[in-house]
Amino acid sequence: MKNLKLLSIALALLGITGATMLVGWYGFDRVVGAVLSVGAKGFAAFCAWQLVVMAMLGVAWWVVVPPISRRPLPVFVWGRMVRDSAAVCLPFSPVGGFAIGARAITLHGLTWPVAAISTVVDLTAEFAAEILFALGGLIVLLGRTSDAAITRPAQIGVGVALIAALGILKLQRGVASLFVKLGKRLLGQWFVGAEQDGISSVELTAMYSDGARLALCTTAHVVGWFGKGLGNWIAFRLLGSDLDLMGGLAIEGLLHIVMATAVLIPGYAGVQEAGYVALGSIFGVPPEISLGVSLVRRARDIAIGIPVLLVWQFIEVRHLRGAPAS
Secondary structure (H helix, E strand, O other), X not given: OHHHHHHHHHHHHHHHHHHHHHHHHHOHHHHHHHHHOOHHHHHHHHHHHHHHHHHHHHHHXXXXXXXXXXXXXXXXXXXXXXXXXHHHHOOOOHHHHHHHHHHHHHOOOOXXXXXXXXXXXXXXXXXXXXXXXXXXXXXXHHHHOOOHHHHXXXXXXXXXXXXXXXXXXXXXXXXXXXXXXXXXXXXXXXXXXXXXXXXXXXXXXXXOOOHHHHXXXXXXXXXXXXXXXXXXXXXXXXXXXXXXXXXXXXXXXXXXXXXXXXXXXXXXXXXXXXXXXXXXXXXXXXXXHHXXXXXXXXXHHHHHHHHHHHHHHHHHHHHHHHOOOO
């Protein structure tokens, strides 16, 4: 575990160095000029749209929880905000954000087993939706270029995405069961709450294998991914690009294929910037604008994430002060 943490930190530093060199290569003044062209009102609108997207994703998480265990929708919207904020602002890989988001909703009445298993089901549905969204991006890419060096990998990607999209939901039952076992192993004492609700791990696993809830959750995530893509297009337009909506959606989908290969790098440092430059060039976007979009996106994540994490820590402290002595 310690070696993995050190590797993650080293990769983050390497990524930050690479991103800085990339900005320097294309000109600090040009990139900074592109970022500043957004303006305060444009940046505020960009942040506001991200809050809307987070709300959409919170709905998706809320859907998979059985009515008997469900809490009000704002609890899951808040949990999603904490999850995403931890993933982009804290020095962990995105996996750390999953656990922190689950922890956040337990402070509002959910038992840990429900929070943990609903998290893995929500992630499964989101992954399936991401595959479908990325598939759309690949199809758009195939329609925009005839370069064999790009179309051949894209065609392979379409095939892989179709197979993965068909298979991922069928694996749900096994994934949920595995997560229950892993959760007991790592966080055994937090699973005690399940017995208080009269729910065994087997029953919980069966609950979260419900096909109807999973389908609704996946549909909500597809809507959420379109929301992310629309936000991406808004950023390009704010920085002065004439990129069309389909291009903005495609870049968002394809970018996450690139970032999926860098799951150990906190905040996808450097990978996000390189991905924007490479994908932007395919769609005719100047590199300084693509880098500007990446930096504005990071600024948005910090502007939202830091306040969210501060509030979460305040809630944690208040909860610990009110907890009975063990």
